[in-house]
Amino acid sequence: MSILTRPILEINLKNLLENYRLLQKIAPQAKAAAVVKDDAYGLGACRVAKLLYDQGDCRCFFTAHGIEGEQIRPLVPDADIFVLQGIGKDSADSFYRAGLIPVISSPEMLRFWQKNKIEGIKPAINIETGLNRLGFRENELEQLSREEKQNFSLVMSHLACGDEKGHFMNEHQLNNFNQLRQKYFPKLPASLSASDGTFLGRDFQFDMVRLGAALYGINTAPYRESQMKNVVTIKAPVLQTALMPKGDFAGYSATYRASSDRRIAIISIGYGDGIPRSLSNVGKVFFPRKEKLHEARIIGRVSMDNVICDITGIPGIKTGEEAFLAAGFYTLDDMARDAGTISYEILSRVGMTQRYIRREIMPVN
Amino acid sequence: MSILTRPILEINLKNLLENYRLLQKIAPQAKAAAVVKDDAYGLGACRVAKLLYDQGDCRCFFTAHGIEGEQIRPLVPDADIFVLQGIGKDSADSFYRAGLIPVISSPEMLRFWQKNKIEGIKPAINIETGLNRLGFRENELEQLSREEKQNFSLVMSHLACGDEKGHFMNEHQLNNFNQLRQKYFPKLPASLSASDGTFLGRDFQFDMVRLGAALYGINTAPYRESQMKNVVTIKAPVLQTALMPKGDFAGYSATYRASSDRRIAIISIGYGDGIPRSLSNVGKVFFPRKEKLHEARIIGRVSMDNVICDITGIPGIKTGEEAFLAAGFYTLDDMARDAGTISYEILSRVGMTQRYIRREIMPVN
Numbered sequence: 001m002s003i004l005t006r007p008i009l010e011i012n013l014k015n016l017l018e019n020y021r022l023l024q025k026i027a028p029q030a031k032a033a034a035v036v037k038d039d040a041y042g043l044g045a046c047r048v049a050k051l052l053y054d055q056g057d058c059r060c061f062f063t064a065h066g067i068e069g070e071q072i073r074p075l076v077p078d079a080d081i082f083v084l085q086g087i088g089k090d091s092a093d094s095f096y097r098a099g100l101i102p103v104i105s106s107p108e109m110l111r112f113w114q115k116n117k118i119e120g121i122k123p124a125i126n127i128e129t130g131l132n133r134l135g136f137r138e139n140e141l142e143q144l145s146r147e148e149k150q151n152f153s154l155v156m157s158h159l160a161c162g163d164e165k166g167h168f169m170n171e172h173q174l175n176n177f178n179q180l181r182q183k184y185f186p187k188l189p190a191s192l193s194a195s196d197g198t199f200l201g202r203d204f205q206f207d208m209v210r211l212g213a214a215l216y217g218i219n220t221a222p223y224r225e226s227q228m229k230n231v232v233t234i235k236a237p238v239l240q241t242a243l244m245p246k247g248d249f250a251g252y253s254a255t256y257r258a259s260s261d262r263r264i265a266i267i268s269i270g271y272g273d274g275i276p277r278s279l280s281n282v283g284k285v286f287f288p289r290k291e292k293l294h295e296a297r298i299i300g301r302v303s304m305d306n307v308i309c310d311i312t313g314i315p316g317i318k319t320g321e322e323a324f325l326a327a328g329f330y331t332l333d334d335m336a337r338d339a340g341t342i343s344y345e346i347l348s349r350v351g352m353t354q355r356y357i358r359r360e361i362m363p364v365n
Numbered sequence: 366m367s368i369l370t371r372p373i374l375e376i377n378l379k380n381l382l383e384n385y386r387l388l389q390k391i392a393p394q395a396k397a398a399a400v401v402k403d404d405a406y407g408l409g410a411c412r413v414a415k416l417l418y419d420q421g422d423c424r425c426f427f428t429a430h431g432i433e434g435e436q437i438r439p440l441v442p443d444a445d446i447f448v449l450q451g452i453g454k455d456s457a458d459s460f461y462r463a464g465l466i467p468v469i470s471s472p473e474m475l476r477f478w479q480k481n482k483i484e485g486i487k488p489a490i491n492i493e494t495g496l497n498r499l500g501f502r503e504n505e506l507e508q509l510s511r512e513e514k515q516n517f518s519l520v521m522s523h524l525a526c527g528d529e530k531g532h533f534m535n536e537h538q539l540n541n542f543n544q545l546r547q548k549y550f551p552k553l554p555a556s557l558s559a560s561d562g563t564f565l566g567r568d569f570q571f572d573m574v575r576l577g578a579a580l581y582g583i584n585t586a587p588y589r590e591s592q593m594k595n596v597v598t599i600k601a602p603v604l605q606t607a608l609m610p611k612g613d614f615a616g617y618s619a620t621y622r623a624s625s626d627r628r629i630a631i632i633s634i635g636y637g638d639g640i641p642r643s644l645s646n647v648g649k650v651f652f653p654r655k656e657k658l659h660e661a662r663i664i665g666r667v668s669m670d671n672v673i674c675d676i677t678g679i680p681g682i683k684t685g686e687e688a689f690l691a692a693g694f695y696t697l698d699d700m701a702r703d704a705g706t707i708s709y710e711i712l713s714r715v716g717m718t719q720r721y722i723r724r725e726i727m728p729v730n
Binding site for chain 2: 002003004005011036037038039061064065066067068082085086087088089090091103106108109112130131132133134135137161163164167169174217237239240243244249250251252253254256264266268271272274277278300303304305306308319320340342344345348349352353354355357
């Protein structure tokens with residue numbers, strides 16, 4: 001037994017690399033671009049980009065913002081870095097310094113680009129096919145001059161329901177994409193799919209797939225057993241164990257009351273570490289033992305720095321023991337289901353805080 | 366009109382300082398400690414600690430973790446820095462380097478401290494009075510020797526329902542706290558309340574109040590109109606406007622369908638920037654104009670980097686215009702209500718991402 005206070009974030013970069021290679025096999029004719037926006041969903045864009053560049057031969061990256069692209073540039077010197085939110089007055093400097101490729105989504109942004117071009121860079125054009133988010137609408141495509149159309153290097157769009165095989169939106173967007181690109185950009189390399197669309201088959205893969213979530217172990221094809229290896233493990237130490245007498249309340253606002261004597265553990269992790277507060281009274285914490293995986297229910301409200309869980313009947317839990325919040329046996333997808341959200345949201349929060357002790361499992365080079 | 370891509374986080378440190386001074390007036394006989402854990406709930410622990418030290422004469426700070434205490438130490442050289450999660454093998458170094466004061470919550474942690482004492486430091490003791498989280502239980506207090514009891518500098522506990530005036534738990538915990546401290550630590554300075562308890566009156570204030578949430582503008586007394594000044598404003602540029610024809614869907618999983626032609630705006634901010642995904646289809650975005658505050662409903666799912674909102678009927682919205690996600694007229698408390706959570710959770714996420722352009726409004730020195 002020892003006293004420990006900090007949560008632990010374990011990032012399995014070996015599995016991340018294997019996920020990348022598996023996805024390459026699923027879309028063998030397409031370029032496999034890596035989406036490392038939002039600091040690689042919180043896992044560390046520089047670490048991930050360098051790994052995929054060095055050991056996965058990845059030469060194409062996507063970020064959301066210019067500053068994110070600039071951060072990874074030194075690690076991927078000759079790669080294409082596309083920026084999904086595009087270029088603007090508040091981000092143009094990053095594009096110049098790092099030679100980033102903007103994804104242009106509107107006529108206004110195109111005009112900005114034309115006044116602020118970077119020599120040798122041909123932007124991508126994003127066209128709207130059904131998501132009703134960023135992208136040129138058809139009436140705007142009609143306005144493009146022949147020369148303007150020739151100054152792009154990639155035509156792309158984005159699926160709304162790629163994680164639901166058989167959803168009518170997939171065929172609908174595929175048809176829209178094919179019609180529009182054949183009409184306006186017949187010779188341009190094309191990209192429609194992120195991770196989820198990659199699993200929808202060759203029709204959806206085109207010349208490039210943009211791989212984010214699945215790299216990080218998220219099951220973007222939830223209609224079937226996950227093929228991805230787990231990347232993220234979250235653990236935190238038991239800071240204290242105690243008896244909770246029958247009738248007592250636990251946590252803020254006294255939302256849990258013990259209807260019999262309980263044994264509880266206080267775990268040193270909370271929503272300040274990215275654990276969703278919506279796991280209050282419904283989430284789980286695990287204690288893996290040789291003979292059995294013990295599950296303890298979170299009781300009361302998740303607070304900023306702690307969760308309380310019910311360890312009644314789990315033998316021998318001591319201060320300093322590591323409780324598992326997420327792991328291969330209970331993935332971020334499972335946690336997200338319990339929390340009423342998606343694993344993307346949890347992942348993008350967890351990685352942001354400096355309070356974790358970070359450990360990386362590296363592939364053999 | 367201009368093209369802008371990055372969200373903006375505006376932190377009003379002038380108002381934060383005024384909140385601190387107001388709280389001091391509400392608890393005039395108590396020491397006003399500042400809780401800057403979790404990077405001052407995301408607003409920047411170093412900035413906040415320095416401000417309150419220099420201009421608020423604050424000499425007492427609380428963090429959750431040792432590393433957080435170590436970060437602020439250079440800015441508050443002679444202040445007391447208490448660490449709520451206490452000291453352990455994985456954090457002891459920070460305590461030594463920065464002269465931090467652990468809050469000891471269990472006999473196990475006390476034994477660890479006794480083997481790893483820092484000269485000149487007397488820890489605080491946290492006692493359990495009804496929250497059933499961290500803290501000594503009474504049977505554990507009984508075991509303390511007379512000498513052990515004399516080696517603390519502060520006795521503290523924490524309220525479960527301090528934000529609900531009249532909740533029976535408040536009197537219950539107050540009574541427990543008074544009984545226990547009088548029995549075991551009759552001469553020790555005492556602290557029971559965070560921001561919420563500070564508003565419950567003098568009985569709850571003791572010798573020290575621990576001010577976190579209210580400093581940052583959160584209404585911790587929600588049974589009455591907020592007395593706190595707003596600290597956080599979140600804005601993001603309109604990246605694109607478009608027509609959304611009747612029958613079209615918006616966002617992931619096609620959860621919104623237009624029942625008539627709509628005008629929409631895509632705003633460059635998402636859950637990757639800490640905006641809760643649970644605002645999907647229920648959240649609001651604001652466009653303040655001289656004559657009127659226009660409100661636009663978020664439609665479809667909030668995605669990682671964007672939200673879509675319905676701007677039908679709002680005149681003249683152009684690319685580059687700033688949409689307000691949170692401000693004095695729609696605070697983080699209001700956003701949290703719409704999102705089904707508490708503002709603490711949102712605040713602690715928003716401040717973590719590097720994608721924001723940060724602006725600070727400083728008090729006149």
